[in-house]
Amino acid sequence: MLELYAITKIYPNGVVALRDIDLKVDRGEFAFLVGPSGAGKSTLTKLILAEEKPTKGQVIVNNQVVNTLKPRAIPFLRRQIGMVFQDFRLMPNWTVEENVSFAMKVIEAPHRLIRKRVPEVLELVGLAGKSSHMPTQLSGGEQQRVALARAIVNKPYLLLADEPTGNLDPDTSWGIMRLLQDINAQGTTILMATHAKNIVDTMRRRVIALDGGRIVRDEQGGAYGHED
């Protein structure tokens, strides 16, 4: 699903964000990406989305080489990847339903399909009754559910979540995590960057730990970090 080969990323200002990274995430996996701020988690996400190009090495998503994609082809890569952010990134002036259906309008899906699929997904994330609400009328957890609905409405192969629980209280966070587990159970590969120690420790999934631009640990059923 996701393959990184000998990835090094040096930014124009000289900062080395990633050093010689090799990583493989299989279809259907659920993996946590942990590590201190500045460890390279965001850079890794940007490379997968073709927002940045690696200085060295190769990025492959769903059997497509990403680092050599022409700018024209990048939108079509991103349509196969769902993206969730810490700050939700919803359109403030659009209703819940419009925010979700927009992702389908972008891929020019037929109206009929949009009308069928959007309520389905809103049902799945538990917002069936709030389709005509504005984002400002929703709680943080609900907003993140809208963002999740938007991310999965086109049935992506891969879901990238960048600290999706970073702005949420613990209870709400667990709601989002259960939802992510459901999405994963339906076959979507999930890579989640996080600082939430108790979530990682409780879920016992694959943990990839980055530090100083290197992978320092990669274990199945791991914990957030080893207390020394």
Place this chain on the structure above:
Amino acid sequence: MKIRTWSHFNSQAFSSMMLNSWMTIASIGTVAVTMIIFGIFMLVASNLTTMAGNLESQVEMSVYLQDEITSEEVSVLGQQLMELDGVASVVYVSKEEGLQRLKEWYGENNDFLAGLEMDNPLRNAFELRTEQPEQVLDVAPIIETYNGVAEVVYGRGVVEQLFSLTRLVRLIAIGLMLGLASAATFIIANTIRITVFARRREINIMKYVGATDWFIRWPFVIEGMVLGFIGSLISAGLVSWLYGLAVTNLQVSMPFLPLVKPWPVLLVMSGWLLLLGMTIGVLGSALSLRRFLKV
């Protein structure tokens, strides 16, 4: 793009214009003001060109004949002149008629011309017009070689200067219009940039969802086009009304300065204003978007 996508673009463009209503009014105002200046300029230029054209069409040439040629030779020569390429009209003016004209020209002060009927110093002549005023320059040297021709006079020098002057007027008009158009484009680009800047987060979200650049661009382009259309419609109406007033008023107060008739010229001007206003709107929004699409 599919039809349903276009309807999405249209509704996006219109809801954006309603949402940023002050920005919309400001942009329409900018287009309108620019296009008013532009329209006035076009009308001035068109009047100048017509005036220059009138001056050009008044260029005419006199072909003076030698005194000793017979009337048969004169009619042969007249025939030759008629058949020359580019000659539009040939009129024979005998020296008696010439003297008569001279007297009329000087009016009451023509005493010094008295008695000249006996010993007329003028020469018989042909007065000649060409189809294109510039052709005077080509025809003159040919006529000078004809038998019985004493002299060809057409205001040598003055005519050449007139031609280069009208050419200069046209060049300056085109140059000023180009300058004005690009200045207007930048004003619109800056106005729309404020709207785009307010929506840069939205653009960023669209990029992450996998929208193509054109998918993001089209609503803005439509917005720019509509702003440009409304603005130039206002200006076309206003300038047309003002010009109508000017024509009727000047007809009375300055009849010697005839303005170009409103009918075709205002339609042509309005067409140009609409086209230019929309182009400026589209260019403006495309320019202001460029920076924000790089994600």
